Amino acid sequence: MNLKIALLPGDGIGPEVIQQAIKVLDAVAEKYKHTFEYKKASVGAIAIDETGDPLPDKTLKICAESDAILFGAIGDPKYDNNPSAKVRPEQGLLKLRKSLGLFANIRPLTTYDDLIHKSNLKPEVIRGTNFVIYRELTSGIYFGKKELSEDGKEAFDTCKYTIEEIDRITHLAFKAAQVRRKKLTLVDKSNVLETSRLWRKRVAEISKSYSNVLVDYLFVDNAAMQLILNPTQFDVILTENMFGDILSDEASVISGSIGLLASASIGTNSAMFEPIHGSFPQAKGKNIANPLAAILSAAMLLDHFELYDEAEDIRIAVEKSIELNITTPDLNSTNHFSTTNVGNFLSDFI
Amino acid sequence: MNLKIALLPGDGIGPEVIQQAIKVLDAVAEKYKHTFEYKKASVGAIAIDETGDPLPDKTLKICAESDAILFGAIGDPKYDNNPSAKVRPEQGLLKLRKSLGLFANIRPLTTYDDLIHKSNLKPEVIRGTNFVIYRELTSGIYFGKKELSEDGKEAFDTCKYTIEEIDRITHLAFKAAQVRRKKLTLVDKSNVLETSRLWRKRVAEISKSYSNVLVDYLFVDNAAMQLILNPTQFDVILTENMFGDILSDEASVISGSIGLLASASIGTNSAMFEPIHGSFPQAKGKNIANPLAAILSAAMLLDHFELYDEAEDIRIAVEKSIELNITTPDLNSTNHFSTTNVGNFLSDFI
Ligand SMILES: CC(C)[C@H](C(=O)O)[C@@H](O)C(=O)O
Ligand SMILES: CC(C)[C@H](C(=O)O)[C@@H](O)C(=O)O
Numbered sequence: 001m002n003l004k005i006a007l008l009p010g011d012g013i014g015p016e017v018i019q020q021a022i023k024v025l026d027a028v029a030e031k032y033k034h035t036f037e038y039k040k041a042s043v044g045a046i047a048i049d050e051t052g053d054p055l056p057d058k059t060l061k062i063c064a065e066s067d068a069i070l071f072g073a074i075g076d077p078k079y080d081n082n083p084s085a086k087v088r089p090e091q092g093l094l095k096l097r098k099s100l101g102l103f104a105n106i107r108p109l110t111t112y113d114d115l116i117h118k119s120n121l122k123p124e125v126i127r128g129t130n131f132v133i134y135r136e137l138t139s140g141i142y143f144g145k146k147e148l149s150e151d152g153k154e155a156f157d158t159c160k161y162t163i164e165e166i167d168r169i170t171h172l173a174f175k176a177a178q179v180r181r182k183k184l185t186l187v188d189k190s191n192v193l194e195t196s197r198l199w200r201k202r203v204a205e206i207s208k209s210y211s212n213v214l215v216d217y218l219f220v221d222n223a224a225m226q227l228i229l230n231p232t233q234f235d236v237i238l239t240e241n242m243f244g245d246i247l248s249d250e251a252s253v254i255s256g257s258i259g260l261l262a263s264a265s266i267g268t269n270s271a272m273f274e275p276i277h278g279s280f281p282q283a284k285g286k287n288i289a290n291p292l293a294a295i296l297s298a299a300m301l302l303d304h305f306e307l308y309d310e311a312e313d314i315r316i317a318v319e320k321s322i323e324l325n326i327t328t329p330d331l332n333s334t335n336h337f338s339t340t341n342v343g344n345f346l347s348d349f350i
Numbered sequence: 351m352n353l354k355i356a357l358l359p360g361d362g363i364g365p366e367v368i369q370q371a372i373k374v375l376d377a378v379a380e381k382y383k384h385t386f387e388y389k390k391a392s393v394g395a396i397a398i399d400e401t402g403d404p405l406p407d408k409t410l411k412i413c414a415e416s417d418a419i420l421f422g423a424i425g426d427p428k429y430d431n432n433p434s435a436k437v438r439p440e441q442g443l444l445k446l447r448k449s450l451g452l453f454a455n456i457r458p459l460t461t462y463d464d465l466i467h468k469s470n471l472k473p474e475v476i477r478g479t480n481f482v483i484y485r486e487l488t489s490g491i492y493f494g495k496k497e498l499s500e501d502g503k504e505a506f507d508t509c510k511y512t513i514e515e516i517d518r519i520t521h522l523a524f525k526a527a528q529v530r531r532k533k534l535t536l537v538d539k540s541n542v543l544e545t546s547r548l549w550r551k552r553v554a555e556i557s558k559s560y561s562n563v564l565v566d567y568l569f570v571d572n573a574a575m576q577l578i579l580n581p582t583q584f585d586v587i588l589t590e591n592m593f594g595d596i597l598s599d600e601a602s603v604i605s606g607s608i609g610l611l612a613s614a615s616i617g618t619n620s621a622m623f624e625p626i627h628g629s630f631p632q633a634k635g636k637n638i639a640n641p642l643a644a645i646l647s648a649a650m651l652l653d654h655f656e657l658y659d660e661a662e663d664i665r666i667a668v669e670k671s672i673e674l675n676i677t678t679p680d681l682n683s684t685n686h687f688s689t690t691n692v693g694n695f696l697s698d699f700i
Contacts, residue, residue, distance in 0.1 A: 090541045120475045120578055141491075141509065146544035153513050155548040159491065160506040189592070191440045194496040198505040224600035225608075228470055228578065242539070246596055250574035258575075 001305065002035045006066035008059065010044040011089065012279025013289035013339075014072025020291035020343030021070060021298040024317070027347035028302065028310045039066065043096065044074030044089040044279070054092030060099055063270065068301050069100075071274035072294065077281050098138050101267035104169045105135040106176075106300075107248045107276060108262070111255055114322050115331060118256030121228065126254050131234035132180070133251065134173040135244025137265055139165045140195070142241050161195045161240065166202045172266070173238040174210040183235035185216040187223040187243055199240060220247070227251050252276060259290030259330050262297040264304060271304050273297040287338040290328040292318055295346060317349040351655065352385045356416035358409065360394040361439065362629025363639035363689075364422020370641035370693030371420060371648040374667070377697035378652065378660045389416065393446065394424030394439040394629070404442030410449055413620065418651050419450075421624035422644065427631050448488050451617035454519045455485040456526075456650075457598045457626060458612070461605060464672050465681060468606030471578065476604050481584035482530070483601065484523040485594025487615055489515045490545070492591050511545045511590065516552045522616070523588040524560040533585035535566040537573040537593055549590060570597070577601050602626060609640030609680050612647040614654065621654050623647040637688040640678040642668055645696060667699040 007022070009015035022038065029036045041059035048054050054074075063069050074089040096102070110130045116123045144158030177184045186203045188196035200217060207215045218226060220243045226233065227247065231254050239247060252258045258277045265272040275293030283289045296318060302311040321327060326345045329336040337345070357372070359365035372388065379386045391409035398404050404424075413419050424439040446452070460480045466473045494508030527534045536553045538546035550567060557565045568576060570593045576583065577597065581604050589597060602608045611626040625643030633639045646668060652661040671677060676695045679686040687695070 088541065094542070120472055121470050122472060125470045142542055144506065148544050148548065152548075154511065155544040156494065156508055156510040157543045157545050158506055158508050160504065162504040163502075189595075191438065192444070192492055193507045194498050194505040195507050198498065198502075221595045221599035224574070224596045225603050228600070228603040243596075245539075245571045246574045246593075249571035250578070250600065253575050253578040 001307065002037070003068065003305065004037050004039070004066045005301070006063045006069040007038050007040045008043045008063070008069060009040070009072040010074040010279065011046055011076050012073055012281045012284045014044075014074070014279055016284075016287065016289050016339050017275060017291040017294035018070060018072045020339060020346070021294040023343045023347040024295050024314060024350065025298050027350040028313060031313070031350060032307070032310055034307070034310075043071075043092045045076035045079065047092060048087055048089065052087065054087060054089050055095045060096070063096065063100060068304065069270065069272040070294075070298060070301065071272055073275065073277065073279040075279040075281070094142065096272070097265060098143060100270040100272070101138060102265035102270060102272055103136060103138045103165070104172050104266045105137040105244065105248075106132060106264045106266065107135070107251070108132040109251050109254060112260070112319065112322050115256050115260075118331065119254060121254060126231055129231040129254055131231070131237060132176060133237045133239070133244060133248045134169055134176065135248055136165065136169050136240050137244075140241030159193070159195050159242070161198055163198065163202055166199055167206065170203055170206050170238060173236050174206065174213055177213045177236040178210060181235040182212055183214045183216065185218055185223075185234055185237050187218050187220050187237060187239040187247065189220050189243075190217075191219060195240065203238065223247060224250060227254070248276070257290065257330055258293070259328070260292050260296070262293050262300050264297070264300045266304070271301070273301040273304075287340055288329050289339050290330050291339050291343050292321075292327075295343070313350050314346070317346045320349060321345055351657065352387070353418065353655065354387050354389065354416045355651070356413045356419040357388050357390045358393045358413070358419060359390070359422040360424040360629065361396055361426050362423055362631045362634045364394075364424070364629055366634075366637065366639050366689050367625060367641040367644035368420060368422045370689060370696070371644040373693045373697040374645050374664055374700065375648050377700040378663060381663070381700060382657070382660055384657070384660075393421070393442045395426035395429065397442060398437055398439065402437065404437060404439050405445045410446070413446065413450060418654065419620065419622040420644075420648060420651065421622055423625065423627060423629040425629040425631070444492065446622070447615060448493060450620040450622070451488060452615035452620060452622055453486060453488045453515070454522050454616045455487040455594065455598075456482060456614045456616065457485070457601070458482040459601050459604060462610070462669065462672050465606050465610075468681065469604060471604060476581055479581040479604055481581070481587060482526060483587045483589070483594060483598045484519055484526065485589055485598060486515065486519050486591050487594075490591035509543070509545050509592070511548055513548065513552055516549055517556065520553055520556050520588060523586050524556065524563055527563045527586040528560060531585040532562055533564045533566065535568055535573075535584055535587050537568050537570050537587060537589040537597065539570050539593075540567075541569060545590065553588065573597060574600060577604070598626070607640065607680055608643070609678070610642050610646070612643050612650050614647070614650045616654070621651070623651040623654075637690055638679050639689050640680050641689050641693050642671075642677075645693070663700050664696070667696045670699060671695055
């Protein structure tokens with residue numbers, strides 16, 4: 001297979017972890033005789049520095065012309081605590097999602113037996129956890145009308161959803177449930193929000209076409225508890241944009257390291273793959289960042305093109321590195337390896 | 351002191367736990383020579399059954415004429431999964447908050463050494479956790495304009511905040527921080543929301559008048575992680591209505607039992623005290639519900655009227671019951687006591 005992959009390394013540790021992901025993808029390409037063509041483009045704080053724009057047109061063009069996008073991380077301390085800065089790195093990410101119509105953010109969560117002790121939750125609580133969050137990514141309060149009044153004395157944000165926006169991700173989530181453990185949990189706040197009531201109505205309606213999937217409904221406040229009280233109850237979690245942002249970050253604590261968690265953002269014509277961790281500026285350039293989340297994001301990319309054996313090879317290599325403790329300091333306090341070491345081990349192993 | 355207390359037991363286990371709280375309040379009244387006058391009124395599903403209205407005018411009047419309100423719980427399974435029911439128990443609670451202007455919801459969270467093993471989080475993670483959440487309760491997306499379009503194909507909700515709404519709870523939260531460990535964490539999503547940017551601006555401004563308080567800012571997704579990764583970092587958490595709903599329920603898992611957690615909802619002229627647990631319909635009438643959250647809510651009521659010794663007596667009694675294992679089945683799987691037993695022990699102890 002021939003794949004054009006746009007590389008958006010971004011800020012902080014982004015470039016370092018993306019470099020390891022490429023190493024691993026190249027090993028896969030060689031083994032399976034694929035051709036992966038990369039095109040690098042800038043996004044985030046580094047793009048602001050270079051062009052004044054967190055998502056330059058050139059980057060958007062490269063993304064639109066590629067089969068898939070591999071994204072590193074964005075964010076720079078100079079923009080923190082300055083929420084009113086006119087131009088911010090996050091705007092690049094939000095615009096990218098919106099422009100490419102990446103409406104479904106997919107975040108799988110599993111545990112690794114060899115790392116189960118790293119979690120703040122007790123092993124018996126998290127053992128066997130295996131769920132995936134489907135978060136709506138291009139609508140809701142993120143993209144609704146928002147305004148600060150002229151006198152600066154009041155502000156509003158609007159959360160809006162149409163049934164088209166709800167339906168398309170709901171179908172994806174049901175399809176995922178069908179090939180998993182056949183359970184879907186809708187998380188909403190339908191006892192308070194009109195948009196949530198619309199979500200609940202559509203999901204109930206659509207569930208009729210997926211009669212082998214069990215549907216469960218949770219209010220978001222309860223879901224925030226259940227993720228910690230009983231994480232193994234979940235299979236596919238479906239939710240709107242803001243709730244998905246909060247719950248997927250919360251869920252990341254189950255695994256014991258955010259450095260392990262990958263994500264895909266899928267649209268009709270584009271697909272982007274990205275570790276869920278941030279740009280971790282303190283670690284930049286130190287060769288200590290955990291590349292596994294970026295590498296597992298590359299595996300999700302391969303899955304997306306139905307290169308299942310190839311993706312599985314990566315996952316097996318990752319499991320091996322964890323088993324052998326060939327891991328970065330976040331997972332391995334005594335005998336740790338560098339970002340590059342881990343990437344080399346994995347690409348050699350494949 | 352003479353206090354008029356409106357009793358709103360509500361649904362499910364509400365009446366049972368409120369009864370124990372009264373027992374304990376009466377013991378305090380006798381010991382300290384206070385007079386507590388109670389007036390009972392109906393709210394929630396039971397009020398719908400009786401009058402068609404989840405918050406009858408009569409109830410609102412009794413609340414408005416009282417010094418404080420002691421609230422049980424609301425909710426009945428017959429309204430679950432029927433989010434489009436025209437009349438719902440929750441509406442009673444939301445209307446009560448709005449009508450009485452209960453703008454600050456205050457939820458303290460501490461751990462008890464004797465119960466630390468009950469939590470799904472590891473003891474070394476949660477030991478020493480002691481924070482309080484200040485959640486804005488009468489504005490934001492709960493009370494903004496919301497609408498379903500006529501054709502039923504789209505819906506919206508509006509999150510709105512004015513600086514008056516932000517300022518009044520921010521001052522309360524800073525004052526709380528001043529008599530605690532002098533740290534305040536604002537949780538918002540100011541990288542995305544206009545309302546959050548207004549919150550951040552006001553809090554930064556107001557913080558200048560509380561220069562001995564350290565101010566920290568967290569995005570809500572990160573806060574949802576930090577509560578589990580490092581809960582002892584928090585002292586006072588300040589946040590808007592919806593984020594507060596989610597984070598305070600999430601935080602409840604730290605303690606190991608939601609049956610221990612009390613709350614206060616404070617306005618300019620009214621104050622309501624309520625356990626954070628729900629109506630737990632499965633336990634109704636079985637004399638197994640944990641009354642400690644309701645009883646600790648009564649202690650918060652006493653604190654509100656500066657009856658600090660009285661409140662402390664209740665807390666000491668509660669700690670004693672936990673130490674002696676005189677607790678309900680949720681805390682005590684082998685040798686447990688009934689709701690009434692626990693109430694009796696506490697009132698005798700005082
Ligand atoms: C950076 C921020 C705008 C973004 C979001 O809120 O969507 C991030 O938290 C995420 O989850 O990808
Ligand atoms: C019952 C519901 C409307 C309410 C809320 O969302 O505020 C509850 O979850 C709470 O936190 O008191």
